[in-house]
Amino acid sequence: MILGDIADRITRGVEGLTGSVSETFREPVVRLGVTGLSRAGKTVFITSLVSNLMDRGRMPQLRAASEGRIEASFLQPQPDDTLPRFDYERHLAALTAEQPHWPESTRAVSELRLSMRVRPNGFFAGFQGARNVHLDIVDYPGEWLLDLSLLEKSYADWSRETLDRLEKREIAQAYLERARAEDANGQLEEPRAKALAEAYTDYLNTAREAGYSDCTPGRFLLPGDLAGSPVLTFAPLPPIDSAHRRSLWREFERRFEAYKSRVVKPFFRDHFAKIDRQIVLVDALGAIHAGPAAVEDLRRTMADILGAFRPGRNAFLSQILMGKRVEKILFAATKADHLHHTQHPYLTALMQAMTREAADRAQFAGAETSAMAIAALRATVEETREHHGRELHCVRGTLANGKSAAFYPGDLPRDPHKLLGPARDGAEKWLDDDYGIMTFSPAKLSLRPGEGPPHIRLDRAAQFLIGDRL
Ligand SMILES: Nc1nc2c(ncn2[C@@H]2O[C@H](COP(=O)(O)OP(=O)(O)O)[C@@H](O)[C@H]2O)c(=O)[nH]1
Ligand SMILES: [Mg+2]
Structure with missing residues (x-):
């Protein structure tokens, strides 16, 4: 054993003994991985999440926020000197401009550190002051994960x-x-x-x-x-x-x-192995729109992704992870603002069915997984119109040419297997329905003080991912 190793073990031994004491002094760090295939919505998600964690008026489902325990949050220099910084200010400026537009797509890994000053709750609340919790957000392409x-x-x-x-x-x-x-x-x-x-x-x-x-x-x-x-x-x-x-x-x-x-x-060694919590953004609506083959492909890919989080499956990965594992994984269908809220449960059910099935197939055990439907940045308002004597639940948004348009994406089935079944059986197109998709520009924002950009269930996603560490 080389000397450095011995010293290492001794320090670790000491830390083990005094863990409970030093833990209270050390500032906890949560490394949140954000991934998804290109155009899934990573950049928009991180930008909106950070903005909504700085101004928490729209984050009631994040418990530490609604309990008023987050005293402050601020951006700090990130810990990794060689990683590009996630260009938060520029992306936020795009979304909140006089003529709002979507941020440019990014093509590699980047990082951002958001630190929050949080008062503890429960048992420690009485005799412990606020402490800093660092959230290191790592944005990386899902394409790399599939490798x-x-x-x-x-x-x-x-x-x-x-x-x-x-x-x-x-x-x-x-x-x-x-x-x-x-x-x-x-x-x-x-x-x-x-x-x-x-x-x-x-x-x-x-x-x-x-x-x-x-x-x-x-x-x-x-x-x-x-x-x-x-x-x-x-x-x-x-x-x-x-x-x-x-x-x-x-x-x-x-x-x-x-x-x-x-x-x-x-x-995998330098980035992936350090992640504690993971969100996988999935453009499920895009896949549904593209047809059964794309949905089937997505279904298979999700199992591949989960497989990457299962230490032991891969000798190289078990070796670099050394027993460390990701604790929570959230599969989030993005761009849910394309659907009227009456249809959100069906999109959620589809994500849940796919996640459960992927977990079964990857024989996944360990991390807690969850699935939901979100919109990191809500670009639409809801509208109900009458169409051939029937009520049609639409959304209205702004098109690239500046015109406003109402949009009806089609009826998602209540039972997700009505989509997954034909997809698996190799159907060429959907039987009953066609599903549309539309690119809306971000809506012009007039934010009140203390409020981040409008979203759908971003607070619930944040609660699942980091709520227990705040
Ligand atoms: N309506 C809507 N569109 C979104 C949302 N998030 C992303 N998009 C769209 O998806 C595109 C790709 O998002 P981006 O965050 O750049 O994807 P990335 O490649 O994964 O970083 C954006 O340019 C938007 O058109 C959302 O919450 N709502
Ligand atoms: Mg991006």
């Missing part, structure tokens, strides 16, 4: 599975033809490798736009400063029996392994 499944796969396995999946998708045919036509056993030529990787990336982007969730390798969609580098220049190819040493196939295999060890593993 965890790659760690267990060889390039051949991954290629086979991916190509099987693509087989069933119209939008993938161009890539498939190209991959099949390729002489994978021939000598590597970089321009061909690049063309294949680009064609595959094009497919991934189209698939994301079409509402599909499953799109590994995640960094292909959000390459950041790795764009164009060899670790991102490969693509799935039909397996061949014995590939030559300098063949395209061998080189792609090598790059796939490099992607795993140089891109995937560092992310």
Whole structure:
């Protein structure tokens, strides 16, 4: 055992003994991971959450807030010097501008520290003063999380599975033809490798736009400063029996392994392993709108995501987590302001059914999970109109051109299995209904002092995620 280790153990031993004492002096830190596929609503969620934690007038369901125990909250320099800071001020300025607009999309990991001065409740309330609780919010792309499944796969396995999946998708045919036509056993030529990787990336982007969730390798969609580098220049190819040493196939295999060890593993080690609480934002309405195949894909992806939070499933992950685990995971369907409140229970029920099912399939145990429907920033008002002698519950919002429009998204079924069943059975479209989606601009805000932006159930989400630590 090296000396540092011994010293470490001794300090830890001492801490163990005096834990209850030092805990009262140390300032607790909660690391909240915020993830979801691109456009799921991470940036809007974090911006609105932070604003609503600073001005808590709209957070009655967050108990520490309604009990008046949060004396102050303020932004502080974050603990990680090498992570980009979440650009809270800029995103908030976009949402609260004279002509409000949605914030620009972000493409990598970022962090923000919000500190709250909180008075304890219950037993300690009488003889303990207020203390600081630090909330470190880490925003990272859900695409990166899905890469965890790659760690267990060889390039051949991954290629086979991916190509099987693509087989069933119209939008993938161009890539498939190209991959099949390729002489994978021939000598590597970089321009061909690049063309294949680009064609595959094009497919991934189209698939994301079409509402599909499953799109590994995640960094292909959000390459950041790795764009164009060899670790991102490969693509799935039909397996061949014995590939030559300098063949395209061998080189792609090598790059796939490099992607795993140089891109995937560092992310899990440096960011993922430190998270205490997690919210996974899901654009379920977008998937429903895209059709049964997208819903089925989302259902499968949720199990993959939960799998990442199950230590023990993955040898590498258990090793870096060393017994630490995420304590709570919330799956939140975002943009619920597209629905009249009478339909919210059905969206919630769908999220609950998918979460429960994903937990069963991933044989998930450990963290407490929950599901709800939220809108981080409410962009609509409700309106009931008469349509062919029937009452239609709509929402009204502002379109990009500045005009106001009423919108009826369709009737979500009471029973979520009316959606999940056909999705699983491979239906091509929904039988009874069509589900619309619309992009509203954020509403112009006139906030009263002490109030954050309007939302739907953001306070309940916050209570579930961090309420017990305040
Ligand atoms: N109506 C509505 N739209 C939202 C809400 N949150 C996100 N959006 C929409 O979803 C888009 C993507 O959100 P963003 O937070 O940038 O997603 P990210 O890529 O996960 O960070 C936004 O530009 C909005 O159009 C919400 O609460 N209500
Ligand atoms: Mg973002």
